[in-house]
Amino acid sequence: MRWRLQTQRPSGSKRRIFQRTLALFGPYRYRITLLILIIAATAVLDLLPALLLKDIVDSAIPGTGDRGRIDQLFIVLLSAVIASALLNVLLGYTNQMIGQGVMVRLRSRLHEHLQRLPVRFFTQTRTGEILSRVSTDVNGVQNAVTGTFTDFLSNSITLIVAIGIMFSLEWRLAMVAVVLLPLWVYPTIKVGRLQGRLIREWHEETAEMSAHLEETLSVSGIMLVKTFGRQEHESDRFERSNRNLRALAIRQMMAGRWFNLATGLFGSLAPGAVYWFGGHAVIGGELSIGSVVAFAVLTQRVFQPFASIARINTTVLSSLALFERIFDYLDLPVEVDERPNAITLAHPRGAVRFEGVTFSYSAQTTPALRDVTLTIEPGQMAALVGPSGAGKTTATYLLQRFYDPQQGSVTLDGHDLRDLTLNTIAQAVGAVMQDTYLFHTTLAENIRYGRLDATEAEVRTAAAAAGLSDMIARLPEGMDTVVGERGYRLSGGEKQRVAIARAVLKDPPVLVLDEATASLDSRLEREIRESTARLARGRTTVVIAHRLSTVVAADVIFVFDHGELVEQGRHDELLSRGGLYASLYREQFLPDDDAPEDSPLEIAATGAGASGA
Ligand SMILES: Nc1ncnc2c1ncn2[C@@H]1O[C@H](COP(=O)(O)OP(=O)(O)OP(=O)(O)O)[C@@H](O)[C@H]1O
Ligand SMILES: [Mg+2]
Structure with a gap:
């Protein structure tokens, strides 16, 4: 790949990447424990209504009609639903705290590391690609973290508890469901792989597009485009990326849709099958009506988690691919580094x-x-x-x-x-x-970059020493004039004098x-x-x-x-x-x-x- 330096780390095994990813979560141990508890609680609370339904149908409704019991059960059911909803809010909050926390740390580390990288790296990498990695990829990571991890946990717990309940209700019916589930494994994995690949391609294409935009929509870029009248050529290039992104997004979405359609159909049909199979059992006196109702509800709730779990491998793999892209950057050698006991010279003579x-x-x-x-x-x-x-x-x-x-x-x-x-x-x-580089900010700020704690007066003196006084006097906003992207609103000579003022302020030996x-x-x-x-x-x-x-x-x-x-x-x-x-x-x-x-x-x-x- 283009952006890689010659010195590459040996391609890390998936396992090492996984361990490093886990290490990122180290500081959040306690929050994660809390998260797991909340997830377990919500999963159980969500399944509780099914059991309550069994009681309502079996003991409260028929014959004697115990109104008090129906009320009781309803209140318990209502409480479970409300408690679960409230816990969900807390879950979302904890989840975001962890996900955003990891992301913030990762982004800062990446930024710090990038600043330490040798100039060589920047001469070999397109700015847009770096930007894409720091923003888009890190965001992707955050999604993967909050999404993948919580989904996996909550789905596993739901699945285990639901299957446990099913077996406790009627093991033969439960067997039917459990035997049917693995039929889902193959299509799920297939779709997951396809989606993972499409997501990776999408990230690459996005990086490509942002690199292209950064190159052609900067001041120097646009001047070059205009000088050679290449607008159409650039539009075509952009159009291609744009269309590719659309195609990738649609394909990824549709792969999911078809799969959801199948899951949905199955999920809707399953209760019917349960009623059919269970109905016979009820007539045969082997099962209560309540159990069949509870079963029907449970089967519906089992497919979604199962599908996600079957896909976990691919979801994790594509998340790891994102982490890998980031670790790749973090692992780039710094080259020009400071020795452990490096010397500080207070007043170098300048030899x-x-x-x-x-x-x-x-x-x-x-x-x-x-x-x-x-x-x-x-x-x-x-x-x-x-x-x-x-x-x-x-x-x-x-x-x-x-x-x-x-x-x-x-x-x-x-x-x-x-x-x-x-x-x-x-x-x-x-x-x-x-080729003087100026930031898109005021003249004063650009000069002050030479010494950040310089006073207003010192900045003025430096500007005067660089021969900028006349120009500043002519500008309506004086020192507060914004110089524009890379200082393009100044002439070449003016820019160079701003750079001189900056150096005057720094006063290096x-x-x-x-x-x-x-x-x-x-x-x-x-x-x-x-x-x-x-x-x-x-x-x-x-x-x-x-x-x-x-x-x-x-x-x-x-x-x-x-x-x-x-x-x-x-x-x-x-x-x-x-x-x-x-x-x-x-x-x-x-x-x-x-x-x-x-x-x-x-x-x-x-x-x-x-x-x-
Ligand atoms: N980032 C780089 N990567 C690889 N080669 C480079 C890089 N920068 C410069 N070079 C090469 O190093 C050599 C010396 O370049 P340098 O910029 O020091 O020349 P110069 O004396 O400043 O020339 P000029 O008067 O044209 O500015 C050239 O052959 C150039 O192609
Ligand atoms: Mg030169």
């Missing part, structure tokens, strides 16, 4: 070092980084340059510990990132990436910056350059450089090619060496950056200042 780092995204692909060794002193500005696909972005991912290298290590202040707490790394390294490749208008270009220069001051900065001003200002330039670090040094040194950097300089940096206002001097000044910090 970054790559030592013989080799990294590939997967076992099959060639390494994206090969034996890279580089050192960045605290406060330095380092520029990463190189042709497309050289591994620049990858290097910044490793620095943020999105992935761990297969060989070598990335260190911060001399500590391997793997020895530090995840929180230390998150606090120490900030990033402003090229190490900053990763991915410069925009697209040429911006020169005023905006200067504004962004100024705000990033301000941001870079006094901290270690790793810039994926696309602009001349940046490389000229950099304290050290690292030139990557095909995942290898091929050259390093300052702009002038590298230029005079006449290697890859020199040719990159001519191709990448020179033509775009000959505008007069692109004087590198101011940045050079800040860059030099930073290196001294």
Whole structure:
């Protein structure tokens, strides 16, 4: 299946899944005991009227006509019915408490686990599928739990008690019923299997549909669809899923209906048969009329539970299949995990070092980084340059510990990132990436994401430092303007400045910056350059450089090619060496950056200042 990672747990046996599922109910032991008691009580109470009927018909109605006894029996019958109805309310409540409790825990665990999963998982899985699993599947589990478990219990108890009563009334008649029951086993199992399969298919199709929707109905998705005029194509794809879902739902429903029809027919005919068979026995003087009446009622009540029990295997199997889908996610290896005694650095200086780092995204692909060794002193500005696909972005991912290298290590202040707490790394390294991600909320909230406890004033200062003041002043709602899905209501440059403001607020000792490749208008270009220069001051900065001003200002330039670090040094040194950097300089940096206002001097000044910090 698409979403699976290469590292898969050995396919667990049904039994292990069952045990793990049971373990989920551990905390609810007492509630479950209560539930069982309630179920037993209701099952017995529901069967009581049949016995009372026997008494009413046999001893109260005929001949002498004991009115007092009829009244008594009726009151008992009424009480049983009312008590059972009340218990049913309690049953529903307890049931929901357990089912919802398990679901809440499962959903939270899933969410927590998903957040710990490596970026790799998210690059390989469609968001819609993840969403489907967290919402639809977990809901399915809740249904399975509350439905399957209670039904099974109450049906078994009903069946056992009813058959017991039948035998105590008249064993020969009871034998007839008991012999007839197994005839149901085969069709029941068959239908159950079919339904189980259809339900699984339904869940898969739902995941498929939600993945498709998520992809095409997001802002970037819809833009792509519109650019290529693919509305009809997407409609067709959707239509197919939609129709499939309809077909599956109808088939599943009809399988149940046909089966219910048969059960219903049998259930209605059975009492007739009982009267016929029992009638003869009554005439023969072997049975009382009351027993026949009670029997007729009991037979009707036995088929439904029996059918469910016969199907329990398949119901349980399809519920387990749902649990399995969830356990599959819970079992995905975290990979990038925190060591037990991981170190916390209170105030990292920001010394970054790559030592013989080799990294590939997967076992099959060639390494994206090969034996890279580089050192960045605290406060330095380092520029990463190189042709497309050289591994620049990858290097910044490793620095943020999105992935761990297969060989070598990335260190911060001399500590391997793997020895530090995840929180230390998150606090120490900030990033402003090229495709800025914003949440669908206000500008202020998006900036505050950099430091959640920042005051209103601090958020404003950060926004100002990122050069957002003018824009905010122009907006009618100012800082409270909602930026829209992924920030699509802002321009590219504005978005990037929001990201810069976020980083300013976070104030990390190490900053990763991915410069925009697209040429911006020169005023905006200067504004962004100024705000990033301000941001870079006094901290270690790793810039994926696309602009001349940046490389000229950099304290050290690292030139990557095909995942290898091929050259390093300052702009002038590298230029005079006449290697890859020199040719990159001519191709990448020179033509775009000959505008007069692109004087590198101011940045050079800040860059030099930073290196001294
Ligand atoms: N998630 C991923 N899974 C597998 N391979 C990847 C992944 N991301 C990047 N790669 C591959 O790793 C190599 C390095 O990619 P990287 O993004 O680091 O290049 P880059 O130097 O940033 O290029 P650009 O200048 O175009 O942004 C490329 O060959 C790319 O195809
Ligand atoms: Mg890149």
